[in-house]
Amino acid sequence: MILRHLIAEQVLLEGEFAPAHLEILGGEIVRIHRLSAGEGRRRAEIVKASDVGAGAGMTVVDPRHQVLPGNVDTHVHINEPGRTSWEGFATGTMAAALGGVTAVVDMPLNSIPPTVDVESLRIKQRAAAGQTFVDVGFWGGIVPGNTAQLRSLWEAGVFGFKCFLLPSGVDEFPPVNASQLREAMTEVASFDGLVIVHAEDAETIERATELTGGRRRLSHYADWAQTRPHDAEVAAVSDLIEAVRETGCRTHILHLASARALDIIAQARDEGLPLTVETCPHYLCFDAEVIPDGAAEFKCCPPIRDRGNREALWEGLREGIIDAVVSDHSPSTAEEKRRGAPDLQQAWGGISGLQVGFSAVAHEARLRGIGIETVSAWMATNTALLAGLPRKGSITLGRDADLVIYDPRPTNLTSAAGLAHKNPISAYDHYEITGAVVGAVLRGTPLYTAQDTTSALAPVGGFLQGLGSPELSTLRR
Incomplete structure (x- = not known):
């Protein structure tokens, strides 16, 4: 229908x-x-x-139900092709649909090959064709030596370019150093593209790891988090702001976990620098102090921090310093999560939250007196603006009929085994949420309803094109 x-x-x-x-x-x-x-x-x-x-x-x-714009999740690792035992387009986008996300933008890693040139983009698009339940777009990647590929990737339809300032966790996507970062940012600024950055400082992390005893086993989450301290984020964000100042490149900070960086971000905004920032549901929902020992399902980089930091991130959202909330859905196999158990240092760092993130943030927001209208701005309107998706993110004339039906009343206990992503591992297992997505519509096609949540699902998603159009991204220009 x-x-x-x-x-x-x-x-x-x-x-x-x-x-x-x-x-x-x-x-x-x-x-x-x-x-x-x-x-x-x-x-x-x-x-x-x-x-x-x-x-x-x-x-x-x-x-009794509320109709909202479909959420746009601009930070998703689908991992296909190459690591489809971790996640794939069919399972990942089904989880998105069931979570009220009608558009995702896939990260350039952890697929093999990573999306660092046009041929790799085409390989990924061919892998996704015909099996997506929501609309899908793609980020390109910045790695040492591919600056000459960035303009052609932009023209081929990626939404921007991701880079790491420290090892990414997969060998095929190495980090860039300070000079390589500036070279890439200068090139991207020349066509008014967007650079998105995993901002943690490698040297700070190396020093912190030495202080915690080098490679000794770290099963207590708060102890492991000390190996990736607040200062690693603050130092990287500070250096990144200086690079934005030098190059004028539109830049986005990924998965901010440390609220200690908020002041320097606000100062950069006051200068008029083109800088945007996101955080993630797991940083808003969990506290490091209460995570069980060895619970690798909570491991992510940067790490979940303490309760005071969590509340400071909420304040950063209220004040508009943080622009958006996205899942950073980064699943793996159970074997990768159990690697070295109970030593958290060796486990894969990534949280599976694509299906749960919107409802979890809406639940936590309600506890803090924040309405779902505001949550929708963070997770639909602003993310669409960030990527440059003028047909997404709000219920407006001329836009795609991407809709979410939300029931604010039921209280449910999340079961990881009941989630649609490929591996039944999630930090949200046994997490109680009031409010639930009960239906979704993609470009006028109902994906499912409260009465029929899965059998109606069909892979009707399409590809989103960045179109190389700088006027599309209007957030913090």
């Missing part, structure tokens, strides 16, 4: 919920009729009477 009409009592329009009737044509929102409270059922009867066949393409949403 292709939707032609959606009628609901609570539709998020321009930051506020209102009764509305959305008309959809060719997957696009073509009309928005604002209604009075309680008018929906009568409106549906009028539509059926005046539009022959409309009944088959009409949904009247439960008045």
Whole structure:
């Protein structure tokens, strides 16, 4: 079924919920009729009477449910081709759909080959073709020696370029040093592209690891986190800001975990530097102090930090210093997560949260008096602006009819075994969440409903193109 009409009592329009009737044509929102409270059922009867066949393409949403724009997750590791035992396009995008994410942008690693030239991009697109349940775009990568490839990658449709300032964890995606970073940023600035950076300082981490006893076993999470201290993020962010100042390159800080970097980020913003920042659900939902010993499902880089830091990140979101919240979905096999157990140093560093992240952040936000309207801005509107997706991120005339149906009432205990991503491992196992995604629509096609959550799913996703259009990314320009 292709939707032609959606009628609901609570539709998020321009930051506020209102009764509305959305008309959809060719997957696009073509009309928005604002209604009075309680008018929906009568409106549906009028539509059926005046539009022959409309009944088959009409949904009247439960008045207790909220209609939000589909979330846009710009930080996802799908790992196909090359590491499909970790994750793949079918399982990863199904998890996205079930979590209320209707568009993802895939990272250039941990696939083999990484997306560092046009041929590698085409290999990844061929691997994804025909098996995505949501729309998918791709980041390119910056590695030593590929600066000459960046413009052609941009023109081929990537949304920007990721780099590491320290080892990435996979040999085929090495880090760049300070001069290589500036060379790449200068090139990317020449076509007004975007550089996205894993900002941790290698030398600071090396010193911290030596202070904790080098390679001694570290099973206590807070002890392991000391090997990747706050100072590693602060130093890297400080150096990165200087590189932005020198090159003028639009730059995005990935997965900020340390709130101690917020002040220098705010100062850079005051200078007018083109800098954006994201954090992740796991930094907003968990505290290092209460993570069980050896619990590698919580290991990520940078690490989850203490409760005070967690609340400071929430404050950074409230103040607008942090722009967006994204999953950094980075799964692996159970064998990789158990490597060296219970020593956390050897386990794969990555959290599987694509299906859970939106509901978890909405739950934690509610506990802090923050409405889901604001969460939607962080996880749909701002992420679409960041990547340059003018048809995504809000319920607006002329945009794709990408919608999420959310029920704020039920309380459920998350089970990792019940999640759709490939390996049933997640930090959110046994995490209690109030509020749930109960339906999703992609470009007018219902992916599933509260009554039928999986059997209706079909791989109807398409490819998103960056188009090499600098005017598309308007966040913090």
